[in-house]
Structure formats: C-alpha cells, structure tokens
Amino acid sequence: QVQLVESGGGLVQPGESLRLSCAASGSIFSIGIMGWYRQAPGKQRELVATITPGDTRNYADSVKGRFTCSTDDAKNTVYLQMNGLKPEDTARYYCYVKTWTSSEYWGQGTQVTVSS
Numbered sequence: 001q002v003q004l005v006e007s008g009g010g011l012v013q014p015g016e017s018l019r020l021s022c023a024a025s026g027s028i029f030s031i032g033i034m035g036w037y038r039q040a041p042g043k044q045r046e047l048v049a050t051i052t053p054g055d056t057r058n059y060a061d062s063v064k065g066r067f068t069c070s071t072d073d074a075k076n077t078v079y080l081q082m083n084g085l086k087p088e089d090t091a092r093y094y095c096y097v098k099t100w101t102s103s104e105y106w107g108q109g110t111q112v113t114v115s116s
Contacts, residue, residue, distance in 0.1 A: 001026045002025070002026045002027055002030070002031065002103075003025045003026045003105075004097060004106065004107035004108075005022065005023050006021065006022045006108065007020070007022075007110065008110060009093060009112045010112070010113070011113045011114075012112075013116050014087060014116055017081070017082060017084075017085065018112060020036065020079065020095075020112075021077060022077065022107055023076065024077065024078075030103075031076070032053060032098050033050050034051055034078040034096065035047070035051060035078065036050075036078070036094065036095060036096060037106075038091035038093045039091055039092050039094070039109075040090060040092075043091075045094070046060065048063055048067065048069075050069065050096070051070065053075060066083050068081040080093070085112075087114050087115060088114075089112060089114050090113050091111075092112075094106050094109045
C-alpha cells in the first residue's frame with residue numbers, strides 16, 4: 001500500500017505560480033511512475049505530468065513549457081511547479097503513483113483556482 005498526501009494548492013491570479021507537493025509513504029520501494037492528474041468541474045480527469053524513476057517526463061500539451069514535474073532524491077516526493085497559470089488550469093489536482101506491479105494510488109486532491 002502507498003499513501004499519498006498533497007499540499008500546495010490555493011487561489012492565485014492569472015500569470016502567477018504555485019508549487020504542489022505530494023509525499024508518499026508506505027510501500028515506497030514499490031513506486032514506479034509518479035505524477036499528477038487534474039479534474040475540472042464537469043470534465044474527466046486528465047493527465048498533467050508524469051515522471052519515471054529514470055526522470056523521463058511526460059506532459060500534457062496544454063501545460064508544456066509552463067509546468068515542471070520533479071521528484072526529490074529519495075523518489076518519494078513528487079512536485080509540480082506551475083508557472084504562468086491560466087484560468088483554464090483551475091481544477092482539483094491529484095497525485096498519482098503506479099507501482100512496479102501496476103497498482104495505482106491516488107491522493108485526496110488539492111484545489112487550484114486561477115482567477116482575477
């Protein structure tokens with residue numbers, strides 16, 4: 001089992017930045033891919049960014065060049081640095097982990113609201 005706790009959401013104005021963090025605990029030795037998804041009201045959950053243990057990153061086209069996904073050296077905390085935020089980035093952001101055995105885990109989510 002892997003437990004995920006996110007932090008760092010909030011209300012910001014367009015153009016501003018936020019940094020989300022997600023700390024993993026439990027069976028962290030089993031963690032493979034880490035990343036972030038988001039879900040806006042009335043929309044499906046969508047991938048934002050993922051990172052592999054070898055630091056290969058994958059980003060949604062809508063966030064490329066603005067968001068950066070990274071991990072700490074121990075590979076048990078994943079971050080999402082969000083720059084140049086837009087109103088369309090408003091959503092609940094969920095931390096995601098996929099283990100080497102293909103089990104998937106989700107955090108409880110943290111709200112990001114971009115509004116003037």
